[in-house]
Every structure is written in C-alpha cells, then in structure tokens.
Amino acid sequence: QVQLVESGGGSVQPGGSLRLSCKTSGTFFSFIGMGWYRQTPGNQREMVATITIDGDTNYADFVKGRFTISRDNSKNTVYLEMRSLEPDDTAVYYCQTGLAPSPSDSWGQGTQVTVSS
DSSP: OEEEEEEEEEETTOOOOOOEEEEEEESSSSSSOOOEEEOOTTOOOOOEEEEEEEEEEEETTTTTTTEEEEEEETTEEEEEEEEEOOOOGOOOEEEEEESSSSSSSOOOOOEEEEEEO
C-alpha cells in the first residue's frame, strides 16, 4: 500500500511563492513516476506537473514557467516549487504515484494553497 503525505501549503499574496513536499512510502520511489494535482470545489482534479523515473517533466499550460517539480530519491519525496502564484492557483494540491492516476486511487489529505490579496 502506498502512503502519501503532502505538506507545505499555506496562504500567500499574489506573486508569492510556496514549496510543497510529498513524502511517499510503501513503494519503490526511484522506479515510479510522480505527479502533482490540484482540485477546487465543484471541479475535477487536474494535473499540475509530473516527473518520470528519469527526471523528465511535464507541466500543465497554466503553470509553465512558474512551477518546478523535482524529486529526491534518497528521501522518497517529490517537491513542487511554486512561484508567481495567482488567485486561480488556489486549490488543494495532491501528489500521486504514476503518470495517469485514477480518481479511484487512494489519495492523501492534500495541502491547501490559498492565493489572495
């Protein structure tokens, strides 16, 4: 069973920055892709960024140039550096194993990101 624990969220003003962390356990972290996803009330969960086992990254258009996904295999942790945050970035952010997770997968609690003036 894979366990996921997100942290690092908070409340910031537009233009601010946050660094999210996702600690994983119960899987061979070095041999699986990881991704960050976000969800707002009334909307489906959407992909934010993914990273493969080889370190190749993919970003949603709405975060390109602002967010950076990375991983530290020694810590079984994936990060999301968020810069130039906008109000539309407000959401609960989740991490998940694999590059195409299903809504039926087991998701963690997520971490809340709020961007407002």
